[in-house]
Amino acid sequence: MTHLIGSDPLADTDWERLRTAATEAMSHAYAPYSKYPVGAAALTEDGRLVSGCNVENAAYGVVLCAECTLIGELHMGGGGRLRAFYCVDGSGNILMPCGRCRQLLHEHRSPDLELMTVSGVKTMEQVLPDAFGPDNLLR
Numbered sequence: 606m607t608h609l610i611g612s613d614p615l616a617d618t619d620w621e622r623l624r625t626a627a628t629e630a631m632s633h634a635y636a637p638y639s640k641y642p643v644g645a646a647a648l649t650e651d652g653r654l655v656s657g658c659n660v661e662n663a664a665y666g667v668v669l670c671a672e673c674t675l676i677g678e679l680h681m682g683g684g685g686r687l688r689a690f691y692c693v694d695g696s697g698n699i700l701m702p703c704g705r706c707r708q709l710l711h712e713h714r715s716p717d718l719e720l721m722t723v724s725g726v727k728t729m730e731q732v733l734p735d736a737f738g739p740d741n742l743l744r
């Protein structure tokens with residue numbers, strides 16, 4: 606694909622690349638309790654690829670969703686904001702982020718974050734309308 610100089614390198618989101626990365630991340634899941642591996646992958650505004658898998662715990666409530674480890678990798682790699690997001694289950698099917706993780710993604714979104722969902726590509730506002738966020742704490 607040819608990109609014009611000065612064009613947005615992520616304008617045409619490579620969803621297939623994200624699906625592949627999410628599926629690869631899913632293969633690293635530690636999910637002995639639920640036996641429900643999850644993988645997530647995202648592109649950052651500056652073009653980095655970050656990913657994560659779920660990590661469970663014998664104290665069941667301590668579970669880390671795939672999105673949690675993805676956000677950890679985001680910060681370990683220098684931070685930044687997410688531009689495109691894809692999450693898969695153990696069969697490689699698109700998985701909707703749980704409510705807590707929608708909140709996590711919202712905090713680290715770029716203004717034009719797109720999420721692959723079971724009903725097509727959606728914005729963060731569509732996936733978590735009227736979200737609580739950092740701005741609320743300024744009031």
Ligand code: THU
Pocket residue numbers: 636639641642643658659660661668669670671672701702703706
């Ligand atoms: N899970 C995720 O990793 N992300 C989600 O958005 C939904 C749920 C994980 C948590 C747990 O390890 C397993 O899926 C079953 O709930």
